[in-house]
Amino acid sequence: MTGAVSPDRRRFLAGGAAVLGAAASAQLWLPGTARAAEATLPDGVFGLGVASGDPLPDGVVIWTRLAPDPLNGGGMPDTTVPVQWEVAEDERFRKVARRGTAHARSTYGHSVHVDVRGLRAGRTYWYRFRAAGQLSRTGRTRTAPAPSSSGGSLRVALASCQNWQHGYFTPYADMLAQDPDVVLFVGDYIYESTPSATAVRRHEGTGEPYSLTQYRNRYAQYRSDPDLAEMHANAPFVVSFDDHEVDNDFAGDIPQDPDKQPHDAFVARLTAAYQAYYEHMPVRATAVPNGPHIRMYRRLEFGRLARLNVLDTRQFRSDQATSQAGAQDPSLTMLGAQQKKWLLDGLRRSPAQWNLIASQIMMAETDLQIGEGKLWYYDAWDGYQAERNALLRDFRDVRNPVVLSGDRHLTMISDLKQDYEKPDSATVGAEFVGTSISSNGDQDQTAFHKEWDPRMADNPHWKLLDAHRGYHLFDIRRDRVDARVRVVDTVLKPQSTPSTLARLRVDAGRPGVRLV
Template sequence: MSADCLSADDRARSTHPARRRFLAGSALVLGAAATAQLPFADRADAVAAARSAAPARSHAPALPAGLFTLGVASGDPLPDAVVLWTRLAPDPLNGGGMPAVPVAVEWQVADDSRFRKLVCHGTAQAVPELAHSVHADATGLQPGRQYWYRFRCGGQISPVGRTRTAPHPLAVGRSLRIALASCQNWQQGFFTPYADMRAQDPDLVLFVGDYIYESKPVSSSVRVHEGTDEPYSLVDYRNRYAQYRTDPDLQAMHAHAPWVVTFDDHEVDNDYAGQVPQDPSKQSHDAFGRRITAAYQAYYEHMPVRATAVPDGPHIQMYRRFDYGRLIRLNVLDTRQFRSNQATTQSGAQDPKLTMLGAAQHRWLLDGLRRSPARWNVIASQIMMAETDLQLGTGKLWYYDAWDGYQAERNALMAQFQQVRNPLVLSGDRHFTMISDLKKDFAEPSSAVVGAEFVGTSISSGGDQDQAAFHRQWDPLKADNPHWKVVDAHRGYHLFDIGHESVGAQVRVVDTVLSHKATASTQARLQVRSDRPGVHLL
């Protein structure tokens, strides 16, 4: 990738030979700057090395019309950089429709939506090995600033996207608006909550998993998955992601604000754990390894993430950390790739050898929490951390795919949370809203409250649920789960206004996902205060 964004000081620092060799090799494969979430100087080294390793082609082949059918996106914002994404796909549901050659794509960043004043621009190689996706790491930007961006290729111009950098690392005064989303099943509804999300104008979208669903096409669905089966190959997963990316509300929200993303299970296979599939009797270890490899590569190709997330076979680096000045430290977890296989019994769930995070990620999380300078320490967890006791009265019955299935590690984290400043967990997976106090010991109702958790509802998964039936099932369980504050089954998302003294939260819901249009409203308002752990209804 070539770019014109670095300052003279940055260019002078871009001479470290080891980093040049590493990024040169990456750029030959990626055709983009393989910049990591590193200190500013190291990241500048990475950009400069990749620039020299992957020069742009001067003669592009003849290209079909409709290169930018999948829109644009930005993500992983830093104080001086943001990832800009697009994928050239004139025939998105049939492998993309691009010639099997690298194509030069120009990207531009401006201070205004009409691009009268460019502040950064460059050229990236969109290569067939990565489905002609582009992950341009635009650096040299100013902290806490709003920018507009676009791509140009083959005489065609992409839609315009808007993005925002993170504040300066020492900034203390600014508030932040975050939208929490998860679980968007194409077959179970339209992605109408994104239209309201866009109107609410968040600074950042946090997506915590189930961006696609790997389920087979069902002809009676609201809209039908492409293909004839679950995805298994790389082409299969590419087509499934491309289908989801054609949703107009999803495209518009991606273009409106930067996203920070992580995956859960349905991006690969329902309820998989590490390299163990949901149905080991039907998927051999080697076959599932190939499936994971394909799924992770397609995930990278379609997400606005840095090249540090380029998969290495059936492995991908997704847990990472973002600081928003001194206000927020955002720790993004990976609760799928390193977990032990799920327990199936209560005693199994209490086995101290079971891990959700793996040893390295567990140490990384605790170290980041203990050393955090932030007012609020946010943990993005794909699956619910608070207890769900499904058994009425005496005894416990847990949902083993969530943190309840990994009791020892979860309880150790709860004990650590007592030493952490304002821990706030944002989760997904459940297809309904569940907002809870986090307790030091869920077995003891009088145990100390050590934090708060917001399990966001789904964008569309579950469709238009029968609310009366839902509450008949779940309301009787509240007595056994006194830490629950709100339980609701409408579709939508959560909206947070994070300030120095408190976090204001809204449960935003829509009346339907079965049509293209929906009416949105606030189902509940809550607050988390910095001087008092837990969630408070307003």
């Protein structure tokens, strides 16, 4: 993969509508007799668009969901619908690589997840779906490099925290122009908050989602954002969830307010939330939920250049501490024993030059107390200090670890230290906490720096703090990772002006991050 944008790929971005029109008129892959035999469906079944995800050297997941009335449960009949799919090497589908038929079942909201295999490594492909005579838009995706590939570059965009009510998802318009090979989304794809009359854009419904239909409606609303839809249609996503896809600050099967959400009721809410998440994400069948459980931690390889370990920091964690002593309790776990072993084994045995760790919440210390003493966020890794500190010690034996996080609605870029009690202890890695797509809206920068700059002296490992909305862009090469903090001037309007706030670099073999 490469971060360079070829003329052909740029032409696709500009000419997607024309290509779709040509494809729609051709209807290349389904005989007329089969089309005539299809059941009639309401118009607009592909209104939620298309997406792809979890690229492999020989395959990728392609996704759509049939939903002609997306904000009212979907609007589909309670039947199974055959959906033809096609993947091609060219945008006009003259060189078809794979095709087949999937079945959109009402059980899963008529979502379609096709795990396409038999593709060539490191290649761009185009894909589309067809059901009941209706054709989806054309999507574009890309496979991972060959397992033996060790050169080239990989462009990764890091995104998180997109609150519909706080603003438009305009950072995706700039992300699209930067043409990443893959988008890493590390949590808070939706927010479960109630509709607000004073919001920039009002949430659908009348309250928080609890049922499957309510969660489906919330996801459908978010998917209607045009910039998010375009980004999904033009690059594969690798996704994980944090808390707001279910309930703020939940831990395992414990809600943030157990006095208001009895256990059985919250288990039912988890079951609904996880199913709706699966239905709307381009993930493999390994992520099909089992009631209130879903398998999301997984590993993706990008040749020998990068290994990406995607964590699940919600399902297996102990309940959050409520004191400093509790945060240092060695019995608390963020990952659970099985996931922790999986992560450490994957890091220690990795053949990759760069070992990336997607963590939904910040790993580096955030000491909120100005001056003597410490004060931490207990929902982050600071609340699970024994496990975090042991993991950082293990980083000493890992080749080029880089943690990619979200949650904070801020850009917080740090060195990872072996021991945060000793500021001069060894640096063992780097962490990029990406700012939000829209959550917190347009923050008052002066007020932010007045609050946070005084804490810099107590957190010498911090390299950059900022409160603009946006995302991070990484160009990964064998000798370095070049990072850009891309921000927009506003998310309160449907259009915004993007810029590069800062450039940073991580050099291979030299743990830590520096401003360029």
